[in-house]
Amino acid sequence: MDFFFQMVLSGVMLGSIYSLVALGFVIIYKSSGVINFAQGHLLALGALILWTFLMKLGLPLWMGGLLAILSMAFLGVIVEHLTIHPMTGQPLMAVIVMTIGLAAFLASLMPCVFGAVEQAYPPIFPKGGMKIWRLIISYEYFGGFLAALGMVSIFLYFFRYTKLGLLMRAVADGHDSARSCGIKVEVIFRWSWAIAAVSAMIGGFLLGNIESVSPAMASIGMRIFPVVILGGLNSITGCIIAGPIVGVLELLAAGYGDPITRGGAGDVMPYIIILLTLIFKPHGIFGEEEIERI
Amino acid sequence: MDVSRPCGIFDTTYSRDIAVVPTKTHWAWLIGGITLSFLIPPFLSIPWLSWVIETSVVIVAVLGLYFVTGLCGQISIGQAGFMAVGAYSTVILMNQFAFSYWLALPISALITGMVVLIFGIPSLRVKGFYLAMATLSSQFLIMWLITHPPFDRWTGGDDGLTTPAPTMKGIVFDSYQSWFFVVMIFMWLMIFFAKNIGRTRVGRAFVAIRDSDLAAEVLGINVFGYKLTAFFLAGIYAGIAGSLFAPYIIRFSPTNFNFEKSIWYLGMLIVGGSGSVVGAILGVVFIRLLLHLTTIFGPSIHPIPFVGPLLANYLGGLVFGLVIIFFLIFEPRGLNHRWVIFKAWYRLHPFSY
Numbered sequence: 001m002d003f004f005f006q007m008v009l010s011g012v013m014l015g016s017i018y019s020l021v022a023l024g025f026v027i028i029y030k031s032s033g034v035i036n037f038a039q040g041h042l043l044a045l046g047a048l049i050l051w052t053f054l055m056k057l058g059l060p061l062w063m064g065g066l067l068a069i070l071s072m073a074f075l076g077v078i079v080e081h082l083t084i085h086p087m088t089g090q091p092l093m094a095v096i097v098m099t100i101g102l103a104a105f106l107a108s109l110m111p112c113v114f115g116a117v118e119q120a121y122p123p124i125f126p127k128g129g130m131k132i133w134r135l136i137i138s139y140e141y142f143g144g145f146l147a148a149l150g151m152v153s154i155f156l157y158f159f160r161y162t163k164l165g166l167l168m169r170a171v172a173d174g175h176d177s178a179r180s181c182g183i184k185v186e187v188i189f190r191w192s193w194a195i196a197a198v199s200a201m202i203g204g205f206l207l208g209n210i211e212s213v214s215p216a217m218a219s220i221g222m223r224i225f226p227v228v229i230l231g232g233l234n235s236i237t238g239c240i241i242a243g244p245i246v247g248v249l250e251l252l253a254a255g256y257g258d259p260i261t262r263g264g265a266g267d268v269m270p271y272i273i274i275l276l277t278l279i280f281k282p283h284g285i286f287g288e289e290e291i292e293r294i
Numbered sequence: 295m296d297v298s299r300p301c302g303i304f305d306t307t308y309s310r311d312i313a314v315v316p317t318k319t320h321w322a323w324l325i326g327g328i329t330l331s332f333l334i335p336p337f338l339s340i341p342w343l344s345w346v347i348e349t350s351v352v353i354v355a356v357l358g359l360y361f362v363t364g365l366c367g368q369i370s371i372g373q374a375g376f377m378a379v380g381a382y383s384t385v386i387l388m389n390q391f392a393f394s395y396w397l398a399l400p401i402s403a404l405i406t407g408m409v410v411l412i413f414g415i416p417s418l419r420v421k422g423f424y425l426a427m428a429t430l431s432s433q434f435l436i437m438w439l440i441t442h443p444p445f446d447r448w449t450g451g452d453d454g455l456t457t458p459a460p461t462m463k464g465i466v467f468d469s470y471q472s473w474f475f476v477v478m479i480f481m482w483l484m485i486f487f488a489k490n491i492g493r494t495r496v497g498r499a500f501v502a503i504r505d506s507d508l509a510a511e512v513l514g515i516n517v518f519g520y521k522l523t524a525f526f527l528a529g530i531y532a533g534i535a536g537s538l539f540a541p542y543i544i545r546f547s548p549t550n551f552n553f554e555k556s557i558w559y560l561g562m563l564i565v566g567g568s569g570s571v572v573g574a575i576l577g578v579v580f581i582r583l584l585l586h587l588t589t590i591f592g593p594s595i596h597p598i599p600f601v602g603p604l605l606a607n608y609l610g611g612l613v614f615g616l617v618i619i620f621f622l623i624f625e626p627r628g629l630n631h632r633w634v635i636f637k638a639w640y641r642l643h644p645f646s647y
Binding site: 035082083086087090092093094096097098100101102103104105106107108109111112115116225229233260261262263264267268271272274275278279282292293 | 363367369371413415416419420422423424425426427428430431432434435438441442443508554557560561564604605607608609610611612614615616617618619622623626
């Protein structure tokens, strides 16, 4: 039974990082209706940029982190301006394919710039772990959990209490009504991409601490899809709750399924979650069903 | 002005008005083109012959995508996974059950169609991004099932399978030169079916669903039924493509059908212009030609310091991503639109109207 609780605890902590990355996806979707297939690639890109600052340039964590946040925000804006902005008025499918193309481009660009080998961050959290009751939590997981929790709280505070957050919520509510209030909707789109890129980068940093940093992290970024599908595409609450659920299910599948299937059960679990959610509750736990008219 | 007919051609009967091949000149071009396509093997080096065969196979797979994404408007990011089902079931039928290739091909096409139907079930309630996620999941799920128990007993897991050479009346299809003809025949047949299915009641229902599924439903079109039909057709095409692929590549493993391939197929359809058969073919040929060129010219950028070797490895992916981005921004209607413009220009030349 200890094993079960151990998996649940680690899963919650891992899942909280998924929540943070998925938050960026939901922010873009809520504000502009764009589905960002490249969020996982932004995660890997952010992790690699931070790795370059920390290891290649040898900057201290606070400075490298700040520079990485700034450069990712800038990159998010650039990406929005070059690829998503020209697609205004195109059908949803074209925009989805655009982000898929962006993902394909980034997937090939990253190994060219950073190399394809797996790297490691300097040890930021102490090695080993602490013991709570009979369970062992490694500091990497615990630190990741706390940081993700902190970042999500900052984002929630930002949306609730700052002026920019208010503007973003207004744009999410309706583009035309926001425009009629004098909000520059295009600027808000850019902000949402900047925030998404930064949240992806921080998620990438936390995941990179647990495992390793490489362009292949983009495939870990695919884990955000079960999170957003399960939680509901346009629900921030849903995404915060669904993250740990996906993390727990993934680790449980890996823990109990791997001996039977000889590995890989944890990798396929997210996709089974997607399929089951789509069949039984297509709009997720907290998602709103869209009402359409002709 | 309608320039779909050359100058001076007037459709005097309805049957002529709706004909796929309207004039004698068109017939001459078509028959000449098909004949020429069968005559090329002696003129090609082995790498280019291999390229032509694989391109033909990919055309069949992308034509399947043309039904579900191009006509019916449902994004599918799992075509390579479905192709894997076709390839694996063909070889398993041949190895385990001693089927002849020519029997295994239609059966595995049907199996693939059934498998795709299962993954098409979410289309009952969802569309757009949600459906894209369902097909994406199916891609990963199929790959996982192939490489893990209980199925890896038959599929060979990560090591893959070896295809026995198909035979027919004493002819053994064990070389590119011989397999080329089979692939070509199937490709033209599948193009013929795709072109015609698009013009039937089913094809028009697909287009209605793509343009507005609600309006289609109000008109009395069975939206769910037709969506499943589109997925089934995509599965049949993917199955046939997979079956044709197996004897060409001879030894294949799950990496031949990975997620990247699925994305490439979708990208080829988009670059070509999703709503037309000609577009699908043009897109496949264009992207695969670019890819082949990157593999040819890859070694020549190798000597560039620092970035050269890595860039050479990933050049294909870079070019592909950029091509998709550029086409979506500058020519969202795809290569097919350019082709239509060219034809209009050719017919009107030297007058501009």
